Amino acid sequence: MLNYSTSEENYIKAIFHLQKQDGTVTTNELANELKTKPASVTDMMKKLKAKKLLNYQPYQGFRLNNDGTKVALGIIRRHRLWEYFLAEKLKFTWDEVHEVAEDLEHVSNKKLIDKLDEFLGFPRTDPHGDPIPDANGKIEISRKICITELPLHTVAIVSSVSDQSSEILELLEHKKITIGTKVEVKKKFDFDKSMEIRIGRQPVFTISDRLAQNIFVQSN
Amino acid sequence: MLNYSTSEENYIKAIFHLQKQDGTVTTNELANELKTKPASVTDMMKKLKAKKLLNYQPYQGFRLNNDGTKVALGIIRRHRLWEYFLAEKLKFTWDEVHEVAEDLEHVSNKKLIDKLDEFLGFPRTDPHGDPIPDANGKIEISRKICITELPLHTVAIVSSVSDQSSEILELLEHKKITIGTKVEVKKKFDFDKSMEIRIGRQPVFTISDRLAQNIFVQSN
DNA sequence: TATTTAATTTAGATTTATCTAAACCTATTT
DNA sequence: AAATAGGTTTAGATAAATCTAAATTAAATA
Known part of the structure; x- marks a missing residue:
């Protein structure tokens, strides 16, 4: 699995959260989500398209492909495991975990994350109740x-x-x-x-x- | 406490480890330690001098001042606490912890580190036996x-x-x-x-x- | 269908961290 | 004291990620 910059990871994660189901994500939506400017989004979309993580035609919005989705699920897995760790082990309150996990999620050492998962007892949801993808990227579709x-x-x-x-x-x-x-x-x-x-x-x-x-x- | 970039932190930490006692650190030593080029070191020294973290006169080597040393001890504290966590809780072996801690140490959230310290039971040394600075930056001088x-x-x-x-x-x-x-x-x-x-x-x-x-x- | 509006992209600039190559100091040797 | 060798710094380039402002396109409206 290749490595991606913190910035690339933040874009990938944001697209994943925004695209939901069938729809595609627009430049403005993403710029708004990431508190950046549309021009910056366009630049990054070209880069992620070159890396074959998403489908993108100018002016037509974008959507993660299979590979991009896998990367996104990896990031989300890290984020949610750290959130669980922070709440369960370090006794952070519910509202504090997200911000800290935003930083920790970018440390992408597979062994670290898989051992953390094991240490935590393979939790199935984070402290907000959202499902944690497993080591293979499988995630329970929550009803x-x-x-x-x-x-x-x-x-x-x-x-x-x-x-x-x-x-x-x-x-x-x-x-x-x-x-x-x-x-x-x-x-x-x-x-x-x-x-x-x-x-x-x-x-x-x-x-x-x-x-x-x-x-x-x-x-x- | 201000925040420093990952790159700045790596330089600060390396200087701390190289300067030992009375001596000053040279451009080449640091370039060698960080696997970078002397010119890059000079650039960064100017930057860290501007941020008042070290004493530096061109051609005379450099040395962390009080503020720089405090920053270095903060980084070392994070590094060694994570090493302890990895070895003790996640059952990493001794030789594996350093590399992973190199990444984790740059997540600089004071509350995270202080709570981690508490969770680990305020360990006094990392898995290699090196002392862990406390929350105030105090470190046992090891004999x-x-x-x-x-x-x-x-x-x-x-x-x-x-x-x-x-x-x-x-x-x-x-x-x-x-x-x-x-x-x-x-x-x-x-x-x-x-x-x-x-x-x-x-x-x-x-x-x-x-x-x-x-x-x-x-x-x- | 032509026009207008809003979203999107491009062009060009900026900042950070890096590099190579050239210029420059310091100290040692002759 | 001059020459030289090493170490150090400067100058100028590059890559990543961002920005502003201008140009362009798509879609809605007249």
Whole structure:
């Protein structure tokens, strides 16, 4: 497996996250995501195309090919394993792990990562509930849906939270909404889109639409 | 604390290791150590001087000042903590840790390193027996001497090994010479400078001068 | 279909870290 | 003191990653 620069890796990872399913990614989307300028994106797309990691025709957007996807999954594997390590072993809080993992993920020594994986007991998800690709790049396709889409009276498992600010963390901790706990929607109010939910064995309580938008569950 | 590029950090670390005690470091020494060219060294020295990390007058060699030394100790702290982590937790062998730590050491998040230190139980030396600076940059001055300098019949502790090749590792493992074990020199032969030593509770045996040159002990 | 707008690409410049080759110092030797 | 040999620095180039500003293209609108 070849090595890629930190910058190339950041582009590859961002494309992976943006392209989702069938769509292609545009120059502006990517520039926005990476806080850089469209011209810089075009330059890098030429480079990654030359390295045969993506499909790209000028003005037509781009999309990782098989090789590019493999590289992306390697980066994501490293990122999520480090996140797990930071939260589980070093006792970082949930909202702190992402930033540190952004740096650690670029240390790309296969043996290091595979041994880390083993040391951690081959965790299947990171602290935000996102699946960790295995050593071969296989990743579980998560059946995650937003809790706003969960039908009434259907039990599901809280699996991740999209926002990663410390503000949301504070609120989730206070309400004891943690990844892995069971949840059921008891009632939805059309007026403000708030909902009443039951988490674990707690009594039913209300959450705002704003919060609900950020909670994802595994319906199985 | 400011941040420095990977390249700057490598120069700072190399100067720290080369300058030892009173001496200054020369352009060629550093170029050789870093496998780069003298011209590149001069460029970087100007840069580090501008950043007030070292004393440097053209043609007169250079030496880290107080601030530069602090930066160097921070890098060495990170390096050695990661080495300890790799050996102790991920079960890397002795000769493998250095290379991986060379990459990890450049992730400079103070909280990460301090939490790693705590997780590891505040180890005082890395797997090669070299002391780990604490969070304030304090480092134990080790009374390490080469085993060739140890007087006869004086018990000391094997504290480090300078060569880090897998060849020496193989030999040391075979002879059961590990860091932390007691050692005593029983006899020295002038002819080939070989010596008879006792390690731990093993019977006395002979080691070559070549090997002895690489074994360091703490005489206390 | 021609025009306009917005997105995208190109051209040319900048910064960092590196290099080679030439110029320049320092110190030793004659 | 002059010559010379080595080490060191300068000058000028290159590659990677970025930027601004200008040119270009695609798509939407009139």
